[in-house]
Amino acid sequence: MTDMAGENGAGDQAMSQGDLFSKFDGIIQQRETLLSSGVADPFSLVMEKVLSPTRAICNGRETILLGTYNYMGMTFDPDVIAAGKSALDNFGSGTTGSRVLNGTYQGHKECEEALKEFYAMDHAMVFSTGYQANLGIISTIAGKEDYIVLDIDSHASIWDGCALGNAQIVPFKHNDIEAMEKRLRRIPEGAGKLVVLEGVYSMLGDIAPLKEMIAVAKKYDAMVLVDEAHSMGFIGPNGRGVAEEQGVLDDVDFVIGTFSKSVGTVGGFCVSNHPKFEVMRLVCRPYVFTASLPPSVVATAATSIRKLMHGGAKRAHLWENSRTLHGGLKDLGFQIGTETPQSAIIAVIMPDLERGAAMWEALLHEGLYVNLARPPATPANMTLLRCSLCAEHSVEQVQTILGMFERAGKAVGII
Numbered sequence: 111m112t113d114m115a116g117e118n119g120a121g122d123q124a125m126s127q128g129d130l131f132s133k134f135d136g137i138i139q140q141r142e143t144l145l146s147s148g149v150a151d152p153f154s155l156v157m158e159k160v161l162s163p164t165r166a167i168c169n170g171r172e173t174i175l176l177g178t179y180n181y182m183g184m185t186f187d188p189d190v191i192a193a194g195k196s197a198l199d200n201f202g203s204g205t206t207g208s209r210v211l212n213g214t215y216q217g218h219k220e221c222e223e224a225l226k227e228f229y230a231m232d233h234a235m236v237f238s239t240g241y242q243a244n245l246g247i248i249s250t251i252a253g254k255e256d257y258i259v260l261d262i263d264s265h266a267s268i269w270d271g272c273a274l275g276n277a278q279i280v281p282f283k284h285n286d287i288e289a290m291e292k293r294l295r296r297i298p299e300g301a302g303k304l305v306v307l308e309g310v311y312s313m314l315g316d317i318a319p320l321k322e323m324i325a326v327a328k329k330y331d332a333m334v335l336v337d338e339a340h341s342m343g344f345i346g347p348n349g350r351g352v353a354e355e356q357g358v359l360d361d362v363d364f365v366i367g368t369f370s371k372s373v374g375t376v377g378g379f380c381v382s383n384h385p386k387f388e389v390m391r392l393v394c395r396p397y398v399f400t401a402s403l404p405p406s407v408v409a410t411a412a413t414s415i416r417k418l419m420h421g422g423a424k425r426a427h428l429w430e431n432s433r434t435l436h437g438g439l440k441d442l443g444f445q446i447g448t449e450t451p452q453s454a455i456i457a458v459i460m461p462d463l464e465r466g467a468a469m470w471e472a473l474l475h476e477g478l479y480v481n482l483a484r485p486p487a488t489p490a491n492m493t494l495l496r497c498s499l500c501a502e503h504s505v506e507q508v509q510t511i512l513g514m515f516e517r518a519g520k521a522v523g524i525i
């Protein structure tokens with residue numbers, strides 16, 4: 111008879127020697143330590159029912175949503191929902207194909223037309239996710255012999271796009287114009303150069319000095335890509351983002367964005383005025399080799415984008431909410447990621463992960479959901495409670511939220 115115990119022992123030994131999961135042991139231990147303290151898992155919350163852009167049933171109780179990126183509250187807009195239902199009835203549940211094969215429906219073209227109109231640009235390309243938009247555009251336009259100069263706090267999708275294209279990666283200190291220029295100055299003359307910036311950085315909610323940075327980039331003949339995922343729809347006179355707000359949108363070569371924030375659905379895009387841009391549909395691998403978005407999704411996106419063109423009143427109310435929450439939290443004694451409100455993201459800095467998790471749970475018990483953000487996703491090893499305001503939050507809800515923070519903060523000993 112085979113000695114099963116012996117075989118299992120050998121197998122266990124082999125696994126411990128060559129276990130590809132061993133690199134994650136630190137994270138596994140950190141999670142186990144956190145959960146052993148009795149705190150609920152902050153990364154596995156289930157919303158049993160969503161009632162509106164600002165309310166849901168979580169763990170059996172009604173909860174105010176302050177961590178959804180649903181900045182303009184478009185997820186329950188009646189026109190958006192009706193467009194999705196109509197497309198579902200008329201075109202089915204999915205395309206089952208790539209955009210370059212059978213995956214381009216009338217709705218995809220209409221969505222790209224809406225983007226071109228929204229940004230007043232010549233070209234628009236829709237991806238299946240915002241992550242893929244960065245992954246595809248960056249990896250395709252900047253290859254092995256090219257240089258990418260990027261902010262050290264750039265989103266993971268930007269870093270992954272750099273790696274996929276195998277470009278020479280040159281990071282600089284966050285929002286440091288002088289450091290960026292030093293990096294550009296050292297790049298060999300004649301080399302292909304791409305500067306990648308974000309309008310709003312998602313962890314602290316701070317904005318980039320795009321006007322000054324783009325001027326430096328153009329001084330060194332670099333192309334510029336700006337990710338406006340967290341500003342599109344909200345910031346700028348027409349909601350086109352920080353580049354529009356600072357008057358430099360015409361100097362940006364590529365704008366990347368997502369449908370999963372202000373637009374209220376899922377998907378990503380790139381808009382550009384570059385005369386050769388359409389070739390990207392044939393050479394961009396994350397576009398060519400991915401099934402296209404379902405017809406219902408692009409229908410909701412196109413409808414939402416066109417409504418955001420006339421969202422001035424919503425933008426004004428969201429700014430009011432941002433100023434009220436930011437000022438109120440500072441007055442209570444919380445440490446905030448920015449000195450002044452710069453976006454719809456208000457980051458509340460926690461002393462450490464353990465107390466951050468305790469504060470997150472205390473807020474959830476109060477009936478408030480926020481994001482717990484931890485290293486390595488956060489800059490400078492900070493633990494943050496990240497609040498994402500919505501244009502549908504009422505004045506009364508923001509005051510309720512401040513009361514919840516005060517009670518939870520005192521209970522946990524943060525304030």
